[in-house]
Amino acid sequence: MDQCRAAVRDDATTATGEGAPVDDQQVDLQTAWQQIVEDLQPNQRAWLRPSVPMTLHENTAIIAVPNDFTRNQLEGRLRNHIEAALTEGFGREIRMLVTVNPALEDAPIDLVDETTDPHVALSTNVSMADPVAAPAAAESFDPSAGQAGAGERRPSALETRLNPKYTFETFVIGSSNRFPHAAAVAVAEAPGKAYNPLLVYGESGLGKTHLLHAIGHYVRSLYSNAKVRYVSSEEFTNEFINAIRDDRQDRFKRRYRDVDVLLIDDIQFLEGKTQTQEEFFHTFNTLHNANKQIVLTSDRAPKRLEALEDRLRNRFEWGLITDVQPPDLETRIAILRKKAAMDRLTAPPDVLEFIASKIQTNIRELEGALIRVTAFANLNRQEVDMTLAEIVLKDLIPEGGEPEITHALIIAQTAAYFGVSLEDLTGPSRGRHLVMARQIGMYLCRELTSMSLPQIGREFGGRDHTTVMYADRKIRQLLAERRAVFNQVSELTNRVKMQARQG
Numbered sequence: 451m452d453q454c455r456a457a458v459r460d461d462a463t464t465a466t467g468e469g470a471p472v473d474d475q476q477v478d479l480q481t482a483w484q485q486i487v488e489d490l491q492p493n494q495r496a497w498l499r500p501s502v503p504m505t506l507h508e509n510t511a512i513i514a515v516p517n518d519f520t521r522n523q524l525e526g527r528l529r530n531h532i533e534a535a536l537t538e539g540f541g542r543e544i545r546m547l548v549t550v551n552p553a554l555e556d557a558p559i560d561l562v563d564e565t566t567d568p569h570v571a572l573s574t575n576v577s578m579a580d581p582v583a584a585p586a587a588a589e590s591f592d593p594s595a596g597q598a599g600a601g602e603r604r605p606s607a608l609e610t611r612l613n614p615k616y617t618f619e620t621f622v623i624g625s626s627n628r629f630p631h632a633a634a635v636a637v638a639e640a641p642g643k644a645y646n647p648l649l650v651y652g653e654s655g656l657g658k659t660h661l662l663h664a665i666g667h668y669v670r671s672l673y674s675n676a677k678v679r680y681v682s683s684e685e686f687t688n689e690f691i692n693a694i695r696d697d698r699q700d701r702f703k704r705r706y707r708d709v710d711v712l713l714i715d716d717i718q719f720l721e722g723k724t725q726t727q728e729e730f731f732h733t734f735n736t737l738h739n740a741n742k743q744i745v746l747t748s749d750r751a752p753k754r755l756e757a758l759e760d761r762l763r764n765r766f767e768w769g770l771i772t773d774v775q776p777p778d779l780e781t782r783i784a785i786l787r788k789k790a791a792m793d794r795l796t797a798p799p800d801v802l803e804f805i806a807s808k809i810q811t812n813i814r815e816l817e818g819a820l821i822r823v824t825a826f827a828n829l830n831r832q833e834v835d836m837t838l839a840e841i842v843l844k845d846l847i848p849e850g851g852e853p854e855i856t857h858a859l860i861i862a863q864t865a866a867y868f869g870v871s872l873e874d875l876t877g878p879s880r881g882r883h884l885v886m887a888r889q890i891g892m893y894l895c896r897e898l899t900s901m902s903l904p905q906i907g908r909e910f911g912g913r914d915h916t917t918v919m920y921a922d923r924k925i926r927q928l929l930a931e932r933r934a935v936f937n938q939v940s941e942l943t944n945r946v947k948m949q950a951r952q953g
């Protein structure tokens with residue numbers, strides 16, 4: 451249970467309390483649940499394995515199980531034990547609610563999966579009135595109304611899906627991002643009034659998603675009843691396709707047109723998708739006509755989104771277009787300092803400067819390098835110093851620049867390294883060895899490529915982006931806790947890079 455508690459506490463320190471978005475709580479619950487299952491007797495564990503922690507809503511953890519038998523076991527002799535463990539883990543009293551979802555009989559359970567979508571989850575046999583099932587309808591929203599009164603109803607956290615760590619407070623401002631940051635703040639303070647749309651573009655790992663989420667948090671803190679929706683354009687596309695398939699276009703339209711602030715990440719994925727572009731065009735017009743705020747991010751300037759319809763590109767140019775640049779050295783050092791302080795990582799200033807001097811173009815890699823250095827020191831019970839940092843970074847940054855690394859290379863090398871087939875690595879099987887190999891492969895795709903979470907999920911057998919998010923977070927955590935995992939990840943990273951250099 452100690453590990454469970456640590457996992458929960460780590461995240462709780464950065465969560466935003468009452469309004470904490472469910473994405474993160476969901477991952478916490480997943481971590482806590484895995485630990486609870488691990489701690490059980492082997493015979494109890496066996497039939498609890500297909501259970502899935504769906505969501506934590508206030509003080510109720512909703513657990514889905516495949517059949518009545520498992521539910522009876524959970525609700526019977528295990529209830530006290532589990533509720534005590536959850537209560538200890540989350541530091542507050544947690545009740546368990548068990549729901550039966552027969553689809554889980556053969557669903558993969560290694561990670562948070564599509565089935566954790568709260569809307570899907572709660573359509574099963576929840577046996578008591580459930581507050582999550584009917585999120586509060588947002589009231590009308592008026593930016594000019596200003597600060598919300600205490601105790602007013604917030605829109606459902608389920609609906610916003612914002613990462614609690616991506617706020618303006620945690621965003622370091624430098625010359626590379628001063629302007630997009632200021633524009634983002636202006637838009638959040640006066641949605642639909644300052645610049646509409648706001649479009650932020652720039653290369654991978656430079657903070658576009660962070661800014662988008664920060665806008666969402668800030669709007670929600672200023673206007674308690676604002677409806678904020680964050681979505682990647684890939685998710686938008688997938689939902690649109692599903693809506694057509696299920697003949698639920700009306701619901702889809704309402705979902706995206708009935709919001710006050712729409713935050714759309716990575717619009718470059720709309721390129722070439724004519725029907726989705728058409729739908730998005732109408733969504734855009736409806737929102738814009740109603741003075742609702744639209745914020746977009748892209749990996750390129752709109753004029754370079756060649757496979758996007760002219761009329762959409764033209765709409766994007768109505769508002770403000772601004773770019774994020776790679777940060778200068780001072781900003782990189784400041785980002786590392788902030789990250790170290792937030793995650794309570796100890797590293798002396800010369801080491802932070804050294805890391806910042808070595809990794810120049812991607813903030814995600816910059817953070818990854820700091821985590822690797824501190825994890826290595828932790829595992830070896832050594833102080834973080836320059837010698838140690840040089841050893842770790844030598845592996846991370848090969849002489850002669852970075853070779854191009856593809857997901858195909860990572861998947862092939864991961865399969866070979868763990869001695870499993872490509873089919874198994876990307877397939878549904880959830881043996882322990884396979885799950886770990888798969889999670890490490892996903893983590894490396896996140897670290898070494900600029901692929902988005904949904905893209906990685908797709909390459910690993912069509913898994914949901916939350917599965918990739920969970921894997922990434924879990925491996926980061928294990929890197930600092932388990933020497934075997936650290937060694938495996940380091941060796942595999944070297945192999946992938948060596949192979950990439952050899953072409």
Ligand SMILES: Nc1ncnc2c1ncn2[C@@H]1O[C@H](COP(=O)(O)OP(=O)(O)OP(=O)(O)O)[C@@H](O)[C@H]1O
Nearest residue numbers: 620621622653654655656657658659660785813814
């Ligand atoms: N200015 C900043 N201050 C603090 N952290 C930052 C800053 N910019 C980026 N980061 C961090 O770097 C990581 C990558 O940022 P983010 O995911 O927002 O990049 P992105 O531009 O959206 O990349 P991609 O296009 O690959 O999705 C995140 O952990 C984010 O918190």
